[in-house]
Amino acid sequence: MNREHATAQSARSSFGGGFAVDVRIVLLTVHDGSLSVAALPDGDGWQLPRGVPLASMPLDSAARLLLAETTGLHEDYLEQLYTLHVNDGDDWIVLISYLALVASGSGLPVTEAVWLAASSTGFGDVDRMVLDYAIVRLQAKLGYTTVAFHLMPEQFTLTELQDVYETALSMQLDKRNFRRRIIASGMLEQLDEKRRDGSHRPARLYRFRAGHDPQAYLTPQWADGA
Amino acid sequence: MNREHATAQSARSSFGGGFAVDVRIVLLTVHDGSLSVAALPDGDGWQLPRGVPLASMPLDSAARLLLAETTGLHEDYLEQLYTLHVNDGDDWIVLISYLALVASGSGLPVTEAVWLAASSTGFGDVDRMVLDYAIVRLQAKLGYTTVAFHLMPEQFTLTELQDVYETALSMQLDKRNFRRRIIASGMLEQLDEKRRDGSHRPARLYRFRAGHDPQAYLTPQWADGA
DNA sequence: CCAAAAGTGTTCTCGATACACCCATGT
DNA sequence: ACATGGGTGTATCGAGAACACTTTTGG
Numbered sequence: 001m002n003r004e005h006a007t008a009q010s011a012r013s014s015f016g017g018g019f020a021v022d023v024r025i026v027l028l029t030v031h032d033g034s035l036s037v038a039a040l041p042d043g044d045g046w047q048l049p050r051g052v053p054l055a056s057m058p059l060d061s062a063a064r065l066l067l068a069e070t071t072g073l074h075e076d077y078l079e080q081l082y083t084l085h086v087n088d089g090d091d092w093i094v095l096i097s098y099l100a101l102v103a104s105g106s107g108l109p110v111t112e113a114v115w116l117a118a119s120s121t122g123f124g125d126v127d128r129m130v131l132d133y134a135i136v137r138l139q140a141k142l143g144y145t146t147v148a149f150h151l152m153p154e155q156f157t158l159t160e161l162q163d164v165y166e167t168a169l170s171m172q173l174d175k176r177n178f179r180r181r182i183i184a185s186g187m188l189e190q191l192d193e194k195r196r197d198g199s200h201r202p203a204r205l206y207r208f209r210a211g212h213d214p215q216a217y218l219t220p221q222w223a224d225g226a
Numbered sequence: 227m228n229r230e231h232a233t234a235q236s237a238r239s240s241f242g243g244g245f246a247v248d249v250r251i252v253l254l255t256v257h258d259g260s261l262s263v264a265a266l267p268d269g270d271g272w273q274l275p276r277g278v279p280l281a282s283m284p285l286d287s288a289a290r291l292l293l294a295e296t297t298g299l300h301e302d303y304l305e306q307l308y309t310l311h312v313n314d315g316d317d318w319i320v321l322i323s324y325l326a327l328v329a330s331g332s333g334l335p336v337t338e339a340v341w342l343a344a345s346s347t348g349f350g351d352v353d354r355m356v357l358d359y360a361i362v363r364l365q366a367k368l369g370y371t372t373v374a375f376h377l378m379p380e381q382f383t384l385t386e387l388q389d390v391y392e393t394a395l396s397m398q399l400d401k402r403n404f405r406r407r408i409i410a411s412g413m414l415e416q417l418d419e420k421r422r423d424g425s426h427r428p429a430r431l432y433r434f435r436a437g438h439d440p441q442a443y444l445t446p447q448w449a450d451g452a
Numbered sequence: 453c454c455a456a457a458a459g460t461g462t463t464c465t466c467g468a469t470a471c472a473c474c475c476a477t478g479t
Numbered sequence: 480a481c482a483t484g485g486g487t488g489t490a491t492c493g494a495g496a497a498c499a500c501t502t503t504t505g506g
Binding site (some may be wrong): 096176177180181182196198199200201202 | 459468469470471475476477478479
């Protein structure tokens with residue numbers, strides 16, 4: 001690599017004085033069979049987990065920290081979505097939005113935080129836009145990545161995996177085709193155990209094969225922290 | 227839409243005091259048959275067009291303005307890439323990167339600005355990362371969008387279009403398959419004129435059909451300015 | 453008539469879709 | 480024995496890749 005022209009660069013570029021910066025996180029999961037988002041009460045409505053990032057750490061780390069503070073959860077997946085400049089009253093705020101995922105069934109340790117159906121009303125306009133965009137991104141990524149991994153517990157059956165896909169995509173999928181594709185992709189590892197949970201044939205358990213999360217090409221390799 | 231809980235939101239979130247914010251723009255084009263990037267001299271190396279955005283406008287507009295100031299060009303396409311928090315000497319800077327495109331053959335009115343081959347050395351580490359990522363994004367988008375449009379002049383031949391694709395992708399394409407796909411996509415409009423430019427059969431001219439730039443789903447619809 | 457780029461069709465492979473029945477278990 | 484969800488195979492279609500010759504012009 002080349003040396004960094006840090007001095008010349010900063011001399012010319014930095015110091016715009018002070019921008020207000022705000023991080024907002026769309027934390028999604030599948031909860032009770034519907035795509036759900038973590039929300040905090042805000043007056044008579046709801047808001048997304050948010051906060052001002054600490055100044056001296058990568059943004060991703062700051063987002064993780066804020067998410068832990070507001071919801072008590074450590075996400076399984078975090079991806080930057082988009083940066084906006086919004087007019088909030090008199091001031092303009094630089095707003096950096098993130099998509100985070102946790103495994104289906106995760107509780108919310110922080111008492112005020114709740115899971116809402118992703119289609120719920122009661123969010124502010126900006127939060128609503130960010131939330132809608134997060135859903136679009138998640139759906140797109142389910143198609144060509146293994147993000148679904150981060151919505152699943154350690155072990156699961158193929159039917160459970162299909163349910164998560166169907167919920168997140170709000171679309172029915174063919175069982176045989178789904179299984180064929182998933183197996184063919186090589187991202188699953190078959191376990192020996194089976195799950196017995198009713199008066200019917202037990203289901204074989206699977207887990208995701210290590211090193212099978214290409215993380216997609218939408219997020220740069222470095223992804224902050226440089 | 228729901229009312230915005232602006233007061234409650236800002237009370238809780240804003241005021242992190244002052245973050246230094248910097249915008250960097252990767253302006254790409256095809257120049258002399260190679261993928262090229264607009265660069266400005268920086269000591270004995272080069273830097274990307276950059277600057278501090280004006281505080282009271284959407285980031286996209288600020289980026290456009292900075293690009294015009296530094297290169298004298300008005301881009302045909304602008305897309306946000308990624309936001310980083312980088313450690314520049316003692317200070318941390320919030321760095322918002324953009325990808326911009328202009329038509330092949332555009333000159334650079336500002337005297338210091340030059341077109342460099344996109345693979346050139348002499349950029350700082352951060353600029354290099356941002357540049358590499360911009361190229362990956364452009365290549366990915368050529369596959370499933372009509373961004374190539376913004377790299378072409380008003381009218382062009384199929385061979386010229388193919389040349390741009392081949393340059394940007396650094397990959398050879400089959401002439402017949404390329405034409406079939408491009409025509410089948412319906413994004414081109416055949417013109418009556420032909421271009422005579424040598425001792426050989428003249429080529430039919432095309433232009434992009436209006437309203438055929440789905441702008442991809444990677445960029446949110448609102449894309450700033452809310 | 454020769455050089456140079458424009459233009460044009462067919463075959464093959466592979467991934468995606470549609471679709472219906474038998475299997476293992478608990479009660 | 481029956482109800483319940485688990486599990487499997489085959490035929491069809493369309494998109495993408497490989498591949499070579501004829502056409503039109505200027506010199």
